[in-house]
Amino acid sequence: MTPRDASDPNNGRWSDLDRPPLNAAALRRGLVREGGLWTAVEVVSRTGSTNSDLVALAAAGKADEGTVLVAEEQTSGRGRLDRQWTAPARSGLFFSVLLRPAQVPVERWGWLPLLTGVAVATGLSRAAGVDTALKWPNDLLVTVGGEERKAGGILAERAGADGVVLGVGVNVTLRAEELPVPQAGSLALAGAVSTDRDPLLRAVLRSLAEWYGRWRDAGGDPTVSGLQETYAAGCATLGRVVRAELPGDRSVVGEAVAVDGDGRLVIASETGVQEPVGAGDIVHLRPA
Template identity: 80%
Template sequence: MTPHNASDDSRWSDLDRPPLNVTALRRGLIREGGLWSAIDVVQSTGSTNSDLVARASGGTVEEGAVLVAEQQTAGRGRLDRQWSAPPRSGLFFSVLLRPAEVPVARWGWLPLLTGVAVAAGLSRAAGVDTALKWPNDVLVTVGGEERKAGGILAERAGDDAVVIGVGINVTLRADELPVPQAASLALAGAVSTDRDPLLRAMLRSLEDWYDRWRAAGGDPAAAGLQEAYAVGCATLGRTVRAELPGDRALVGEAVAVDGDGRLVIATKEGVQEPVGAGDIVHLRPA
């Protein structure tokens, strides 16, 4: 057995899960006139979103800052749902955006835009079929069944910025899944689980969609975003049960995502009711 430095154990303890190469990521993504301005990788943190929101509130961070954690110990989903994963088993990152040219009323499209970008990037780089569950889950197919491999969380940072966090399970094995309904790219049969090209593909796709959306003044139809989301959204065309605050539930067919990014549910009474991401507690197949 080759002698080795014990301090290397944590970094190389799982050879299937090598660390990210921050130098190569910077070289591949940061360019003159491009969106990405800084890329930092930390070994472990509670939440990349919380860290980046705190930095942005201090006013020292440029648009396009990217913070990646090899391990998140207090990752948060929507409604502060907690989740965590083994070190280097996924891609956990947050980006800072300042869409000054887009009316604030349209900023609600940012998590949906990120979903479209992430799904497109992963489809290309990992070779897996991806779909989106409204409002913020990334789905892959394992054994003929759609399962959640990741999620997206957007948070305001002061008056002029939004931090968007993305968490994707990359090499999680079946015995490591937080819940049986979860999945990873590896379990979905990804052709590659090399996290460097996967992260580059997602960030390039995000830059592309963000530029398109900003150029359209945030208009999701003009940017092609509303249509792209609808095409990739597994929720549409299905009968769903939306659990709303105050113990209210709405059952019907998910028929569209409207211009405000809300899910339109057609009830059996013939009413079409839009539901916003901020209003919904759970969305389940009915």
């Protein structure tokens, strides 16, 4: 992890007064407690990728379950399939968490990115006062000017035999001229009632702890935990005609009709054939 050069006026702690730094001590006081999920919260000013850093710490035996690593800026942030994620310093929430769901069969761990999406969407809806939706499998959508736009994403990576690192990136105060692509959005552009990142991060992490506990206690069962039903209710992909682009130049076109018990998107073709598509198999999912 490389700290920012505070001597550079463009990199200073107060270089953008609309984007104050996170208060690490206050976050720890609010989140780390005996018997709770979160065991450590660290905030770094700048790093390449919080996911890469936390995977490395876990591999070295230097991170317990419930470790949260937050960056004010990521220089090599990654999305699914190693797509790049960039944003100005202190303009969003960029963090990773380490979970070790030992009580849950490994074949159900594929629900963790979807669970994280539900937790992020519900936490931000409450704390920021914005309508959120999920694009299967891992995008957070907000509405800007009547148009759905991507404001966040989730990346899951294995950390050894018993761990998973979940990375979250959410655009909070990104301005229109700062958007990396026109289809991107932010909580501020969606009319959020609050863009104070401290309470937003606490709300998301509390929501994640709640959903993770419910899912873990149910042995990872998405039906018993209520996760499958809740995800489907907030998934903007369902009910739409989509094209799933798969490896080998193969594609599946049809209506997205369900998310099955394994977290796969079920696409029904015009002939009525239903084909489940897994997140690990898909290259792109687009409107047809």
